[in-house]
Amino acid sequence: MTPEEHPEVSSWLNSLTGNPRYINFLTHNTSIGVWLSLSRLFWPHFKEVQGCVLWEGFYNPDNFQMWHRELNGDPQSLEATINRLRMWDIIDCEDSPADNAALDSIADSLRNCWDAALREKYPNIDFSVVVIATEDGPIVSFARR
Incomplete structure (x- = not known):
């Protein structure tokens, strides 16, 4: 499973504009x-x-x-x-x-x-x-x- 496939990460990424990636999820949440x-x-x-x-x-x-x-x-x-x-x-x-x-x-x-x-x-x-x-x-x- 990739991070982008998990609902929590996917939902967060989809709420943003541009081309965010899972590393951006980590940057903002860790x-x-x-x-x-x-x-x-x-x-x-x-x-x-x-x-x-x-x-x-x-x-x-x-x-x-x-x-x-x-x-x-x-x-x-x-x-x-x-x-x-x-x-x-x-x-x-x-x-x-x-x-x-x-x-x-x-x-x-x-x-x-x-x-x-x-x-x-x-x-x-x-x-x-x-x-x-x-x-x-x-x-x-x-x-x-």
């Missing part, structure tokens, strides 16, 4: 704080903890220790369990065809960005970065192979 937060989401930082590579955005020491005990310290299982971003947890949207398509598109972009960020930061580790389709919406996840 603060620098939102831009900065989005940049970190799409190009994340990672944290190494007890042999695991974890997404810094969701790392919580207590949660990690609980899963570490539960999964017997297995790095691949820990990464696959902890490094999950449920799109519906961070994006407030409707259960509509347009919003569902938008979530899928955003998840695909995140997967591609996270894959590139992991390859750059950890060139000697083979990660699997996936989008998992669920009834509630997409989940972006990564773990070593």
Whole structure:
């Protein structure tokens, strides 16, 4: 899905004269704080903890220790369990065809960005970065192979 295909963006663009584009929508509707937060989401930082590579955005020491005990310290299982971003947890949207398509598109972009960020930061580790389709919406996840 392109930004112009989403009803919110399309409606805004159609209300203007000239040749506005989706970047104009962002310029008029997004603060620098939102831009900065989005940049970190799409190009994340990672944290190494007890042999695991974890997404810094969701790392919580207590949660990690609980899963570490539960999964017997297995790095691949820990990464696959902890490094999950449920799109519906961070994006407030409707259960509509347009919003569902938008979530899928955003998840695909995140997967591609996270894959590139992991390859750059950890060139000697083979990660699997996936989008998992669920009834509630997409989940972006990564773990070593």
